[in-house]
Amino acid sequence: MTPEALTGGFADAPVQSAHAFRAALEALSRPATIHSLHGATPPEPLSVAAGVLILTLCDATTPVHLAGDHDCPALRDWITFHCGAPLVAAQEASFAVGRWEALQPVARFAIGQPDYPDRAATLIVEMPELSSEGPRLRGPGIDGIATLSLPESAAFIANRGLFPLGFDCFLTAGASVAGLPRSTRVEDV
Amino acid sequence: MYVAVKGGERAIDSAHAWLAEERRGDLSIAELSVPQIRAQLALAVNRVMAEGSLYDPDLAALAIKQSRGDLIEAVFLIRAYRTTLPRFGASRPVETAQMAVIRRISATFKDLPGGQILGPTFDYTHRLLDFKLAAEGDAPPAAATAPAGLAAVPRVTDFLNRDGMIETEARSDATPPDLTREPMEMPSQRPLRLQALTRGDEGFILSLAYSTQRGYGRTHAFVGELRIGMVAVQMDIPELGFAVDIGEVELTECETVNQFKGSKTEPPQFTRGYGLVFGQTERKAIAMSLVDRALRWKELGEENIGAPAQDEEFVLMHADNVQATGFLEHIKLPHYVDFQSELELIRRLRADVFATQEAAE
Amino acid sequence: MTAAFDTTARQAWMGLLARAIPARLEQLFPDLPPHDMLRPPEVGAVMVQGRAGGTGQPFNLGEVTVTRCALRLASGAVGHAHVQGRDKAHATRAAVLDALLQTDAAAPLRASVLAPLEAEETARRATRAAKAAATRVEFFTLVRGEDQ
Numbered sequence: 001m002t003p004e005a006l007t008g009g010f011a012d013a014p015v016q017s018a019h020a021f022r023a024a025l026e027a028l029s030r031p032a033t034i035h036s037l038h039g040a041t042p043p044e045p046l047s048v049a050a051g052v053l054i055l056t057l058c059d060a061t062t063p064v065h066l067a068g069d070h071d072c073p074a075l076r077d078w079i080t081f082h083c084g085a086p087l088v089a090a091q092e093a094s095f096a097v098g099r100w101e102a103l104q105p106v107a108r109f110a111i112g113q114p115d116y117p118d119r120a121a122t123l124i125v126e127m128p129e130l131s132s133e134g135p136r137l138r139g140p141g142i143d144g145i146a147t148l149s150l151p152e153s154a155a156f157i158a159n160r161g162l163f164p165l166g167f168d169c170f171l172t173a174g175a176s177v178a179g180l181p182r183s184t185r186v187e188d189v
Numbered sequence: 190m191y192v193a194v195k196g197g198e199r200a201i202d203s204a205h206a207w208l209a210e211e212r213r214g215d216l217s218i219a220e221l222s223v224p225q226i227r228a229q230l231a232l233a234v235n236r237v238m239a240e241g242s243l244y245d246p247d248l249a250a251l252a253i254k255q256s257r258g259d260l261i262e263a264v265f266l267i268r269a270y271r272t273t274l275p276r277f278g279a280s281r282p283v284e285t286a287q288m289a290v291i292r293r294i295s296a297t298f299k300d301l302p303g304g305q306i307l308g309p310t311f312d313y314t315h316r317l318l319d320f321k322l323a324a325e326g327d328a329p330p331a332a333a334t335a336p337a338g339l340a341a342v343p344r345v346t347d348f349l350n351r352d353g354m355i356e357t358e359a360r361s362d363a364t365p366p367d368l369t370r371e372p373m374e375m376p377s378q379r380p381l382r383l384q385a386l387t388r389g390d391e392g393f394i395l396s397l398a399y400s401t402q403r404g405y406g407r408t409h410a411f412v413g414e415l416r417i418g419m420v421a422v423q424m425d426i427p428e429l430g431f432a433v434d435i436g437e438v439e440l441t442e443c444e445t446v447n448q449f450k451g452s453k454t455e456p457p458q459f460t461r462g463y464g465l466v467f468g469q470t471e472r473k474a475i476a477m478s479l480v481d482r483a484l485r486w487k488e489l490g491e492e493n494i495g496a497p498a499q500d501e502e503f504v505l506m507h508a509d510n511v512q513a514t515g516f517l518e519h520i521k522l523p524h525y526v527d528f529q530s531e532l533e534l535i536r537r538l539r540a541d542v543f544a545t546q547e548a549a550e
Numbered sequence: 551m552t553a554a555f556d557t558t559a560r561q562a563w564m565g566l567l568a569r570a571i572p573a574r575l576e577q578l579f580p581d582l583p584p585h586d587m588l589r590p591p592e593v594g595a596v597m598v599q600g601r602a603g604g605t606g607q608p609f610n611l612g613e614v615t616v617t618r619c620a621l622r623l624a625s626g627a628v629g630h631a632h633v634q635g636r637d638k639a640h641a642t643r644a645a646v647l648d649a650l651l652q653t654d655a656a657a658p659l660r661a662s663v664l665a666p667l668e669a670e671e672t673a674r675r676a677t678r679a680a681k682a683a684a685t686r687v688e689f690f691t692l693v694r695g696e697d698q
Contacts (some may be wrong), residue, residue: 244615365607426630431557463602
């Protein structure tokens with residue numbers, strides 16, 4: 001294990017993870033709002049926001065899939081040391097991290113079962129940037145209409161069609177995060 | 190109509206203050222310390238650790254002090270505390286064959302290798318109150334010692350295994366289900382049942398085990414071996430790439446040997462029930478092994494005679510005393526609105542009945 | 551900087567430090583050298599597993615409290631500790647020693663810390679084993695019947 005893998009975690013895990021959890025909860029319950037996450041300095045190419053989410057949400061019982069460039073030794077070691085999360089293939093993952101292109105095809109991720117819809121994957125989509133310009137969103141937690149820079153619309157429309165099954169998403173860029181739960185309706189534009 | 194009621198706050202604060210005062214009791218009597226509870230009420234501590242499902246004698250002793258000796262309340266405190274802890278991972282399965290035994294007996298073989306070691310047991314006491322203990326200050330005489338090695342003692346079931354007289358346990362390294370993380374699913378596998386039983390209420394498991402002895406799902410059990418002692422806890426540390434001992438725990442293990450005449454799928458042989466419990470908790474471990482065996486009727490192709498101990502849903506869903514006491518005791522909390530509707534229903538039914546009677550007359 | 555050691559030796563000292571009585575460890579090694587925390591001491595739980603029948607399928611027995619810590623000494627040596635209980639000072643001290651024992655400072659520490667811990671642990675185990683041995687039943691069989 002590289003020495004770099006041992007650094008960059010939370011300095012005060014109980015407090016920092018509680019703040020981060022609150023922000024993640026806000027992001028998912030108010031889709032398209034953008035929040036910031038701090039406290040971790042993960043190795044490249046993982047963003048700060050995605051690193052904080054992984055430290056906060058993942059442990060030995062949540063298999064993680066690293067997609068594309070994110071599947072590198074530095075990141076594998078960092079997650080192993082700081083979370084103890086097993087690194088797995090896409091189909092077995094509770095969490096998957098990577099750029100949108102690398103996560104394709106998203107149909108391979110777990111969408112839950114009718115009696116346990118919670119057994120679905122959460123995708124952490126690393127974006128070049130995150131802004132409020134993009135497709136129109138409606139649904140629970142949105143007062144009327146909101147907009148968010150999504151990598152595409154079709155995949156999210158298809159995912160909404162599976163409701164109450166389907167995957168949930170966090171979109172991350174730098175220290176910013178936005179949530180896109182499976183309940184959100186994305187309008188095709 | 191729903192009417193929100195406020196105003197209990199001051200009463201609750203006063204009740205808590207009085208509770209704290211009552212807990213401490215008479216100030217002219219020395220306060221009980223946590224180390225005293227840990228050292229001198231060790232079997233209560235063990236029970237709280239086993240049913241609280243968290244091995245930490247100091248915490249269990251503190252919980253007993255705080256709960257004024259109400260052990261189910263203490264278990265509740267431990268369960269609440271453990272939910273605040275991050276889970277670092279799972280240990281390797283403990284090697285009970287390597288146990289440093291302080292007690293090890295067999296009811297099936299008199300002259301077993303390693304011998305019958307009684308340990309610090311109540312078994313041969315006369316159950317007469319010892320009034321000398323009411324007088325404080327005397328240290329008991331030191332326990333006798335005899336030359337001993339530190340080698341592990343072999344398992345009784347291993348001798349029987351050699352002749353094929355007893356079923357063998359299929360070894361696996363499958364990740365077991367964890368009822369603290371995922372809801373229990375029925376029909377259940379044995380690992381899930383064993384987890385529910387080891388953390389279940391001692392009284393409930395004891396009574397179920399007793400019911401099998403009295404004929405409600407008889408399993409013809411003998412204690413093949415009962416052993417108590419310390420066992421190393423070893424965990425794989427991902428960042429190191431190897432396993433290390435992170436500590437050691439005291440465990441009680443009971444293996445029953447059960448007569449079995451065979452079934453459509455299995456030959457006549459001895460079958461096994463298993464109990465493994467945190468701490469020195471012998472009654473619980475024996476009871477667990479009997480209930481485990483009773484619940485195995487399906488996989489052994491035995492008949493279901495409808496006994497409570499054979500009904501996994503009945504056993505697993507009612508074994509947890511924190512769940513049980515939570516649901517039981519909640520009915521004493523305010524149900525004013527629910528009751529109001531019941532009251533109105535009964536009044537209306539009575540009015541209807543009286544009206545019909547009057548009309549008939 | 552790094553002295554020669556193998557994994558087995560490291561497993562042995564990490565286990566010994568984890569099982570040590572915290573107060574005794576502090577007595578044997580009171581002053582900690584400067585170090586940077588990689589993972590500040592953190593209290594958590596580890597699920598202990600057993601096996602059905604002692605040898606069969608694994609099952610979850612219950613959790614045990616554990617404190618873990620990882621740190622780096624000024625020399626660059628990295629130490630890890632996972633110790634039973636909730637004593638953060640114990641975990642820190644065990645991690646510092648784990649780091650030092652991988653360096654040239656190991657030999658004196660083996661003598662001043664590991665050797666006494668090991669001797670005391672063996673003595674504690676021997677005492678319990680000796681008390682247990684005194685409760686071993688020595689059956690004697692009475693000869694009955696005619697055909698002696």
